[in-house]
Amino acid sequence: MTTGKDKKMTEHNIRLTSAEIGHLWSLYISDTMSVCTLGYFLKKLEDAEILPVLEYALHLSKQHLETVTEIFTHESFPIPIGFTDADVDLDAPRLFSDTFILNYLKNMSRIGLAANALALSMCARSDVRDFYVEALASTSELYTRSAKVQLSKGLYIRPPYISIPKQVSFIEHESFMSGLLGKKRPLTALEVASLWVNSETNTLGRSVATGFSQVAKSKNVRQYMVRARDISAKHVEVFHDLLNEEMLPAPQTWDSDVLDSTHAPFSDKLMMYHIAVLSQAGFGNYGIAASGAMRRDLGPMYARLIAEVATFADDGMELMIENRWVEEPPQAENRNALAGV
Structure with a gap:
């Protein structure tokens, strides 16, 4: 007779796809980054209302690992x-405000929701599937908690x-699809939503x-970050x-929350x-937005922005490989x- 434990062992002896x-x-790589980032935020946070949300986010990353x-x-x-303790200085001065940290938690949980949903849809082995079911539920809870605090503070x-x-x-x-030339129809609800979230x-x-x-510390990295800042600003202007x-x-922008x-x-x-x-999240967001756009000016716009992000991301990968930072x-x-x- 096969016991439940034997069945579980058999299932988990199936090779990973x-x-x-x-x-x-x-x-795993992303959550090691999150542990470093959130640990630093936790050391600097002063707002008692945000604290439980940040602690929950850090707990989730450690649990995933x-x-x-x-x-x-x-x-x-x-x-x-x-990423390890060598990649974070918990004693470094505060770089971001508490308001930024809360907004960061909400937006990074949105990225996590998309990643976990995609992973779940491609998993066959029961233990891995169960893990992503739980990860999706807990990340959804993190988004809900961060949004609730933003709403209570009037920041949402x-x-x-x-x-x-x-x-x-x-x-x-x-003519409903027109947009490149002549009169444009108003944006659909989904087109508005995509422009907003992007x-x-x-x-x-x-x-x-x-x-x-x-x-x-590196001049090349500083220059790359300035380039990232300017590309993001330009894309924000396009959407606005x-x-x-x-x-x-x-x-609204959050520039004043950078100290x-x-x-x-x-x-x-x-x-x-x-x-x-x-950048990877931006790829996905732009692709989804382009696929749902019914006005002919929006698809080419997103294609142009995707191409710019692709070139930027490729240059970043070259810089990371050059410094032996990529596993x-x-x-x-x-x-x-x-x-x-």
């Missing part, structure tokens, strides 16, 4: 190095309101890059202009990786090399 390996490996370590150890998979900026349609109607002419995430990116540009054309409000410290709380390696994570991700076997050809 490439999708499971890739997502778990990436999550424990679970992934268990899975990798069971599979005799080498544990990634990621809602997306624009539009009027509710009076009746159901159908598109009658292809403006909000770029606003966060601009603030992060501004802070990092002040404290990075489109919203302003419709007389819709745009998200004047020039003492680095993080290593250049960690800051470069952090910007890479934000090699798991790869498929090189069959030609194994065959000696």
Whole structure:
């Protein structure tokens, strides 16, 4: 007779798929970065209302690392190095305000929701699937907690309101998709939402890059952070202009929540990786926005912005490789090399 324990052991002896390996490996690296970043924020935070949310976020990252370590150890998979205490200076002066930290938690939990949902949809093995189900639920809880505190403090900026349609109607002419030339129709609700969220995430990116540009030790890294700041600012302006054309409000900026410290709380390696994570999230957000855009001017706009982010991200990867800051991700076997050809 097969016991429940025997069944579980059998299930977990099934090999990890490439999708499971890739997502778990990436999550491990990202959560080691989060432990460093959130640990520093925790040391500097003064607001008692934000404290439980930040503590919960740090707890989740540590919990994720424990679970992934268990899975990798069971599979005799080498544990990634990621980021360690050497990548953070908890005694460095404060670089960001408490208001920024709260906004950071909400926006990074949004990135986590997208990553965990994608990973869950590609996982077959029960222990990995159960892990991502829990990760998705806990990350959703983190988003909810951070949003509630923002609402209680009057810091939550809602997306624009539009009027509710009076009746159901159908598109009658292809001019509905026009936008490159001539008269443009008003933006749809989803088009407004996409412009809003992309403006909000770029606003966060601009603030992060501004802070990092002040404290990075390497001249090349400082220049890269300035470039990140300027690209984010330009993209924010593009999105704000489109919203302003419709007389819709745009998200506020958080530049005043970056303080004047020039003492680095993080290593250049960690800051470069952090910007890479934000760039990757931007790719995804722009792709989703382009796929849902029905006006012909919006698709090419997002394609142009994606190309700019791609070039920027590629340059960043070259800089990180040059400094030996990038761990090699798991790869498929090189069959030609194994065959000696």
